[in-house]
Amino acid sequence: MDINNVYVRDAILYYTIQQYFNCNDKKTSRFITQLDHFNYRSGLIHNIPYLSLQLHVSEKDFYHTYLRVKESFKTLPEGVILVKKSDEIYSKLLAVIPTAPPYLFLKGNVRLLNEKSVSVVGSRDASREAMEKTEILVKALVKRNIVVNAGLAKGIDTITHQTALKNNGRTIAVIGTPINQYYPKENKKLQLTIEKHGLVVSQFPPCNKVYKWNFPTRNATMSGISIATTIFSLMA
Structure with a gap:
């Protein structure tokens, strides 16, 4: 940058x-x-x-x-794009929300930000049944050319991104950390894959620490770029 x-x-x-x-x-x-x-x-x-x-x-x-x-x-990796709320690339759905973040850090296919998308939210400790239902939903969305959004966390988020990629679908990871960090660490490879074949979005600058309230804040942004949100609440 x-x-x-x-x-x-x-x-x-x-x-x-x-x-x-x-x-x-x-x-x-x-x-x-x-x-x-x-x-x-x-x-x-x-x-x-x-x-x-x-x-x-x-x-x-x-x-x-x-x-x-x-x-x-200066620590931001090559290819990161910074967009502000008034930019054409910025999600038009998100931009109408008064509390939308003033800037977004993007890595990947930025055009996905204004494609029709659905966010999938669920437990980090989801049951096998919830995982299976998530796969069915994501496959159906991909088949209809819908972009699938999730937060790159464990559980439902991970299976959402993986299913979309395995089925040649398009996925956006809206993360709760700066874009040059990886959380959870075991999803670093998945995040890098989404950067190449989808889009990673962060509203948090590289100077900020990761706070616990980042994640519900991230959820609001994920919902804001989507036309609908699906919640899987089944637990293990």
Whole structure:
């Protein structure tokens, strides 16, 4: 990713501000909309003094945070695409939701983001019956040329992605970690395969830690890009 691209620079500055709001997009966006004299393109010479004053932190602290976020963007692997909410590539279904993430990190076939899709949600400890029913559903969706979305977790998510790939279907993994991380670790190979034959989506920047609330937040995004959601609740 070219960190000298103006749009990437905008994102780096946004996520720098986000660090002061516990990585919460809603609080960050509210703060930014209330600013009277802020423009992403004003340059750091103007924005650092102004933003540090508004955030009640020192200029040195803000600049160090900015550098940390900037360095994290350099760790993103080749092929990752950053899209903002106003971009044409950004999911049109998701974009109409007020709380939709301002940026998405994408790896793979970005066109899938605006294809007709259904998300599949279920237990990490699903029963054999639930797994079998998931396979039947996914095969039916693939047969109808529907993109199948899941969260790349254990259990139902894993069987959803695997079934779609085995049947030459299209699948999107909406993950709860930054796009350069793999969770769970045993699904790293599956994530890399989806990057090549489907699409991996993350709303979390590389500078952020993985918090437990990432995953329900991820679920909302997964639902937002889909025309329907199917939930399998059968447990082992």
